[in-house]
Amino acid sequence: MHKLGQLSATLGKSVSAGETGTWEFHYEAGPAGIAIGGSLRIWSPQNHAYRLRYYTWNFGQISVDTRSQSRLTASIANPGDTAVPHILLSVAGSPLREHETATVIIGDTLAGAEGARAQITAAREVRFKAEVDSDGSGVWIGLPECPTVKVLASEASHFDIAIPAAINSKRNQALITAKDEFDNVCGHFNSRSVQVETQPPCPSVPSIVHVRSGNGRILLPAAAEGRFRIIARDRANGLEGASNYSQRDFLSDFNIYFGDMHAQSGFHFREPEFGTTNDLIQYARNVQGLDFIGSGDFVTSFYGEGRGLQWWELKKKHVKHNNLPGEFVTILGYEWPSPYYGHRNVFFPGDDAPLYRFGAADPQERLWWYVDTQRGRDTPPDLWRFLEGTGAVTIPHHPNADSDRSAGEIHPERRIKAWHAPLWDYEPDNEMEPLIEIYQGRGSFETDDLSHWVKLGGFGRSVQDWLARGCRLGFVGGSDDHLVRTSPAVIFPDTLKLRGGLTGVLAKELTRDAIFEALRNRRTFTTNGLRMMLDFSVDGESMGGTRSLWDASMPRRVFCKAVGTDVVESIELIKNGKVIHTHYGADVYETMVYTDKSLARSGDYYYARVIQANDGIAWASPVWLEVKEGKRAMFG
Structure with missing residues (x-):
């Protein structure tokens, strides 16, 4: 046993996404015990992955039982909408001594309250985190072993169907994916009786498709003319879905290709166990049926001579290996997280790229996205000069948001914001920066006024504000999901069902060169996830x-x-x-x-x-x- 004790739970091996129930955490004090005024805190999983509360566990009503002389109180700290909650167990009366135990019940229904709710995102394995402040000094030490659980998709609720905007001999498959209400792929779903209908009718498309482990594929006629789409129904299980439309002759000079220009792997938060760049690419291609993807993990995640550079080399390898001209395009990139001048996604036309290094970044910081810089240092012109000759493009993202009013991220030691609404201390570079993110999982940034789609704003940095300054910016969109997914279908289930965004490009062909040519020339449009x-x-x-x-x-x-x-x-x-x-x-x-x-x-x-x-x-x-x-x- 660790000197500060051990924590176990009654979660079992797995739970379903969004499942409600009552579970228990059992803590046994170690040799050091916990003194009067000391505390134990238990963090829900994925507190690094995304700070908004809907992604994580809801503990519900909590209570505590103990086999000790201590007087223990349990509460939920940081219960606000933009903070990840954690359980705080405080010791009073007498110390909690070695081998004495405390049981924290989450989702206690004895008083008529609802049960606790598991996170809504499926995951291979998530880990709760426990920390002990043994003497009340405010110094927290983590327990090395904490409960883990696998989060499975819940019951399938619908089919998500994607077909290419323009069907040809290489892009001629429809992807049918069974998903739950939270947009998780239902790998447990199998059906041999999914009925397929085409509009207009197309005899060469099979009328029945098998969906195995949540996925099915249909070969489409490469010569399909006019507007064309697929509808799939499984009457036995009550599932249905419709694809987007495909139309080869919609444009005379270009094809339309869809991609996510703001997607992250587990490298983004230095947690590759959530998924690597390869996992992200496979999801984009084989689940979402996208044509291209721009992967933008924090550049600071790749700092350091050890794991950081190893991850960067692995990411480059994944991007290069999965770039298949005519079938799927991968774009190498990273996110430049300036706390003063806004975050920018940086994308490169090749398989290699230099890493921008902030002058005072500390790769050992617990919150590694934090950059200890000052106004006037590490500016956008500094970034653009660094990128000269690389062919890179930079894209401001969440341009009209501020960390105090969105994610609430304030560095606990330095008391500095994770990011401001960008400061305009520089002239725009219309060549190096041809695009701006108008929509992503947080909503739209089109206008400064809050509205149906605009959930963050009021800082005078909306897309329309940028355009009014003379910036010549085309529009892109992405997911910014942080959970190794692209364009998830449900982001804010308690309000408007915002989706992750998609970028449509008008390009001659599906190659990296052609996609970059379209990006540089702003030949793009953005949707809120629908094709x-x-x-x-x-x-x-x-x-x-x-x-x-x-x-x-x-x-x-x-x-x-x-x-x-x-x-x-x-x-x-x-x-x-x-x-x-x-x-x-x-x-x-x-x-x-x-x-x-x-x-x-x-x-x-x-x-x-x-x-x-x-x-x-x-x-x-x-x-x-x-x-x-x-x-x-x-x-x-």
Whole structure:
């Protein structure tokens, strides 16, 4: 036994995600005991993985029983919405001596309270953490062995179906995945009677598919024309689902490819047991059916001459090995976590990249994402100079959020924020930084005003604020899930069902070079996780581009078409931050055409916001105007 004691639990080998019940933690004091004023605290698993409470365990009503002379009190500390709760067991009356025990009951229902609730994310194995302050001095020492449990998916509730936006000979499979209400893959689900329907009818697609261990695949006709989708039903188990639409001729010059531009592996928090970069890639490709993925773990996680650099080399190996032109594209990257200038995702076009090193970062910090820097040091221009010649792009993420009002992360020793809303002490680099994250698992950052989709803001750093400063930024989205998943379908189950975001790119082919060419040229759109297809242009100039005019009075024809996954209720045209036209729709396919006859100014921009009946939303990257008076011969 450890000198500070040992902790066990009645959890068994496994629980189901979201399961409610009553469980017990048994603590036996070690030789050091716990003095009067000392404490034991028990942390729920994944307190490093994501700070928002819905991902972790809810202890419910707790009580304590003891076989000692001590007077013990049990409480839940940090019970706020943005903190991970832990159980605090305090000793009073007399010390807790060696071999004396205390039992903490979570989910105690004797007083009519509901039981405790397990975390909602499935995991191979999660570990509770116990720490002892043996003398009340505030110095906590962790117990080396703590209870672990496997978290299984709960009962399957629906099918998640993904098909390529444009079916061809290499991208010709539909993925059918059985998932529970929390978006976990139900590996225990098996069915030989899943009925398949295609719209329109397609005789070459089988009418029955087998789903084994939660997954099924259907070979699709590479020559499918028009809009096409799949519906799957398992009547015996009450499951169904519908895919996104595929349409080969939706665009004349490009294909649409979907990816997650903000995904993390277990390396992000130095916990590869939650999953490596390879695990993340396999989920993106074989569960979500994405076309590409940008992996952005904290750059500080790879510091140090030991495990950090080993993980970086392993990550590069996984990215290189899984990059399959024409089938799936992987993009190497990391997250640059400045506490003053905002977090940026950095992505590279090749299989190798230099690691940016913050001047005063301490890789041994308990909270390793913390960077001990100062305003004016490690600035975005410093980052851009470091990246010169690499071909990298940088992307600000959660640009209008602040750690005091979102994750609540304040370093316990230094009392400094994990991240501020970015400070604008620098000029934007429109070449190195062509994109901005408009949506992710925390919601949208489009506007400064809180709304249906905008859950964090009020700092004057919204996407529209960046655009108003003259930043020429296209739109991307991602999950920022921290749990080795891409674009999970349910993020805030107690409020709006926000999803992780997706980035759609308009590219000639599915290769890393083609995806990067589209990213650099801002030929992108973003959705809140649903695979809507968008086309947006001004006088034929596609999203992300610049329309040159030789006369400010020239009218501009703005065009947008959308294929939704549900009825497209509206297409809103935004010019310079204001809605100037709304097209109302009643079908999954809608087209908007609008002519702007107002005087044009250089720097004016347009973008489209598309809203579906099922809360789906998408944003097309802007098109900018450049007025060159007197140059009619060049542009006429």
